Amino acid sequence: MAVSRDNLVAWIEALQQVYNENKEYLTKLDAAIGDADHGINMNRGFTAVKTELESNPPDNIASVLKSVAMTLIKKVGGASGPLYGTFFLRASTAVTGKEELDAAAVVSMFETGFSGIIQRGKAEVGDKTMVDAWTPALAAMNEALDSDASLKEVLEKGAAAAEQGMKDTIPLQAKKGRASYLGERSKGHQDPGATSTCLMLQKAAELWS
Amino acid sequence: MKKIINNPDDVINESLAGVAAAHADLVRVEYDPAIIVRVDAPVQGKVGIVSGGGSGHEPMHGGFVGMGMLDAACPGDVFTSPTPDQMEAATKAVDGGAGVLHIVKNYTGDVMNFEMAAELAQAEGTNVEAVVIDDDVAVQDSLYTAGRRGVGATVLAEKICGAAAERGDDLKTVADLCRKVNANSRSMGMALTSCTVPAAGEPTFQIGEDEMEIGIGIHGEPGRERMKVKSAKEIVGMMSEAIVSDLPFNSGDSVIAMVNGMGGTPLIELYLVYNELNEFLKEKGITIARNLVGNYITSLEMAGCSITLLKADDELLELWDAPVLTPALRWGE
Structure with a gap:
């Protein structure tokens, strides 16, 4: 399949439910090594995103992503607001003028969005952040693209790699964000940002198939 | 949980309404986006001073808005950085033509959101300088952490920079003083x-x-x-x-x-x-x-x-002693 504007909106609206259902889970992960607000913030942000998309429905793919970005930047706060906000803002620039996204365009959208996360957060692989989920996910998606896999296969590979990356954050010592203040004590906990990223990609893989 | 509240979701707004009602002589409160602004802002020709951060640290920052200290504060959700639209609105509200100083505590979220706000305000022609406060010795400062956290020195920096802005120092001088307070x-x-x-x-x-x-x-x-x-x-x-x-x-x-x-x-x-x-x-x-x-x-x-x-040297003590009139800190005159 190719991803249409409506498929994109369906994914974003489903994310509202995902973050609502995982609000306490993400907040608990954050309480262990951060400040116990990640689930609350993601839920507040995507609830506002859904409301905004319903009351001012954007008519194309790029404008949907831009609307999501602006709402997240305004409503989320913390570090995840600017990071996910910048992700969606940058992602929108990769799909300008497109009516549909094939597998390559979807990966390009994620990749461009991710470059915004890197620029804003300046984290590297191994710092125990969402970068540790995005990096293997994008590598897996690109590898699948190279072997002419379908969108479904590309996204499934990406989601699986994100999940592995998320789990691999557990033994890491945090070097960015509030968790870094814990030093050695940040080891043994799964990073909440990598977890919210993994949930995002899993939902895309589930819906866009 | 045992707290004197009505509904967890309304804590910030209802508390802000209390601040507005209690201190109408000193500050005004706007709700969308949420900012606490000095009642006579913008003061023409004076450097504006904006700070902000998660709520839950009261009286910081809203309690320090007023003559001789902050021109505006941006309250985020509890323990969550405020958002760039709040900071941009605050910056605009206090820009008296001499530029605006952002005093930012060193937390990843605060720094990123203030960066985005400064980009927005500068794009609209307001001169913004930002100083990041990082005074917490509990955190080892190294390449491997987000750096030291901004804590108590923020209060001292807001008081001293507020006094400097009040006596007419320009933006660069006020920002340099803020760095000096942080460094010491x-x-x-x-x-x-x-x-x-x-x-x-x-x-x-x-x-x-x-x-x-x-x-x-x-x-x-x-x-x-x-x-x-x-x-x-x-x-x-x-x-x-x-x-x-x-x-x-x-x-x-x-x-x-x-x-x-x-x-x-x-x-x-x-x-x-x-x-x-x-x-x-x-x-x-x-x-x-x-x-x-x-x-x-x-x-x-x-x-x-x-x-x-x-x-503290004589200059810092003189600025410390200068009059201040805010909900939480007031002396002199």
Whole structure:
């Protein structure tokens, strides 16, 4: 399949439910090594995103992503607001003028969005952040693209790699964000940002198939 | 969770409404986006000073808006950085033509959101400088952390920069003073209990009846070390030693000393802590020239305290003594 504007909106609206259902889970992960607000913030942000998309429905793919970005930047706060906000803002620039996204365009959208996360957060692989989920996910998606896999296969590979990356954050010592203040004590906990990223990609893989 | 609230989701707005009602002579409150602004802002020709951060640290920052201190504050959700649209609105509201200083505590979210806000404001032609405060000695400053946290020195920087802006210093001078305050300040905190974010409903961390956390942050984030509760003398000794040896503060130095409560510790204990601090510094040959004892940068209902020392010269003391009229800090004239 190719991803249409409506498929994109369906994914974003489903994310509202995902973050609502995982609000306490993400907040608990954050309480262990951060400040116990990640689930609350993601839920507040995507609830506002859904409301905004319903009351001012954007008519194309790029404008949907831009609307999501602006709402997240305004409503989320913390570090995840600017990071996910910048992700969606940058992602929108990769799909300008497109009516549909094939597998390559979807990966390009994620990749461009991710470059915004890197620029804003300046984290590297191994710092125990969402970068540790995005990096293997994008590598897996690109590898699948190279072997002419379908969108479904590309996204499934990406989601699986994100999940592995998320789990691999557990033994890491945090070097960015509030968790870094814990030093050695940040080891043994799964990073909440990598977890919210993994949930995002899993939902895309589930819906866009 | 046991709190005097109506609904966890309404805590910020209802508390802001209380501030607006109680201090209408000093500040006005806007709700969309949420900002607390000095009642006579923008003051023409004066550098505007904006700060902000998560709520739950009251009186910081909203309590410091007024003559001689902040021109505006941006309250985020509890323990969550405010958003760029708030900061941009605050910046616009206080821009009297001389530029605006953003005083930012060093937390990843605060820094990123203020960066985005500065980009937005500069795109619209407002001259913005940002200074990041990072005075917490509990955090090792290295390439491998997000750097030291901004804590007590923020209060001192807001007071001193506010006075400098009030006497007519330009943006660069006020920003340089802010850097000077930050460079000469060190802080450390400790906690006896945890705190509960209203929307989370349960304590951020668990701590035993007989335990304390040394090096605690202001968001209930765990600190440097967990240990059995010790005497006030030992606690103050540990914190002060870490602070004094870090800058270092030397014999013959004059300091502004703040003993700050985390929200759940009574003044009787804070003054006891101040006494221990005074004794400790006397032995080191360090003189407390000015002091502040009370709840200024809190962490909801957490029991505990923090100590901040600022090595002060005549200029800093003069700015410290200058009149200030805000909900939480007022003296002179």
